Amino acid sequence: MNNIIIAILVLGIMGGVFGLILAVASKIFEVKKDPREEAVLSHLAGANCGGCGFAGCAACAAAIVSGSAPANACAPAGAENAAEIAKIMGVAAGSSEKQVAFVRCNGGTNAKKRFEYRGVQDCISATKVAAGPLDCAFGCLGFGSCVTACKFGAMSIGPNGCAVVDPEKCTNCMACAAACPRKLIVSTPAAKKVHVACNNKDKGKIAMSVCASSCIGCGLCEKECKKDAIHVIDNLAVIDYAKCINCKMCTKVCPRDAILPKATAEEKEKYKAIKKAQAEKAKAAAEANSAPNA
């Protein structure tokens, strides 16, 4: 009995003494930390995802306070928190427009298959077997490596067998982009709704033969765009999001439905009719103008 009491006492006293020494030491050796650091930290996402390029949220907060990272360095925290951090730091938030991931493919069932892959249901594994089961060397394989990578439940395999992003849930951490062996996923401004959903850089004929909804680089969208916001680069239409105004003209002229949101057949007909009427009107006006002169 005595032994137990002595043991408890010795251990308790030792613990107490060490605790006291540490408490005193923490006062003596206190290093003044910038109080802003903790304030900034409270506005970060706190997931330690490393998306900002620093080793965890605390390191990111220290970098923001020291000025080596912008106030909007934390993408998952969103624009609101970036504004709060900017307030703490006394600087402008910078352009912290919300960004979301986008999958540049709408092939899925439209894409031709060379063979049926029955191996491990994972995109990277699938690409190892004869360069993947798709004819298209660029398209989404649909085995959902990105869905597994997403911690926020924002990725899913859409109805046509192609990965899609839920922009409401997406935090732009881009873990999906790292998981995609075809490098199909890019970060786009959330406010922009029109996207080219194809990444096929093959020449028109080949691109046409491998998939029913591929961009063939025909350039109709480029001609249609009033804002000079879409260009064919390397046989692929690319949208300049700084110029795009979401007018969706390009979606209506795309013969391959490769630009999202897809225009329905009715919309396309209607647009064609309007264009035709405009052209006739212009022609008539030109004739009317030229008549008096003749």
Add this chain to the structure above:
Amino acid sequence: MSNITSLMSIALGAILVNNFIFSQFLGCCPFLGVSKKLDTAVGMGVAVTFVMGLASAITWIVNEYILVKFDLLYMQTVVFILVIAALVQFIEMFLQKSMPSLYTALGIYLPLITTNCAVLGVALLNIQSNFNFIESVVYGITGGLGFLLAIVLFASVRERNVFADCPKCFEGFPIALVTAGLMALSFMGFSGLSVWG
């Protein structure tokens, strides 16, 4: 009574013959975790050496003047854990204030050492081997140097391994574990030195 020869044999034994990692398998967690880059490996090795030296000194004193006195030798493990944890915490605060450059150099490795079994191992081995104070400190520091040697050699090999042509299924950790095994085998060669006891 400890003379220079016995101290030398303790040192040689701790560094080569009974290397903490390669023959006693203590401290394998940081050995595998922090050996991807040579400079971080050196940082970890230096930090472990530092803490092992200090911990041997303090735990020896605690053992001699508290545990033996109160006949509480069965509480060695728990008391040593307490001592080491408090010690590491104290060192961290002390360094942060007085030697910020060393503090940033050791960085995250210092708190990691709190739960390093090589440090607890050296404290317990000191008692088991009936070392006196000076022998304990020498054993602690040289044991740390043995850890430093092992982790630096291992990190150098791993840095080269990354560029080596290696079967896909062995890439990364598997080949690192194979490497560690081969290095442990090669360290067995030192057992022929027979300097211990």
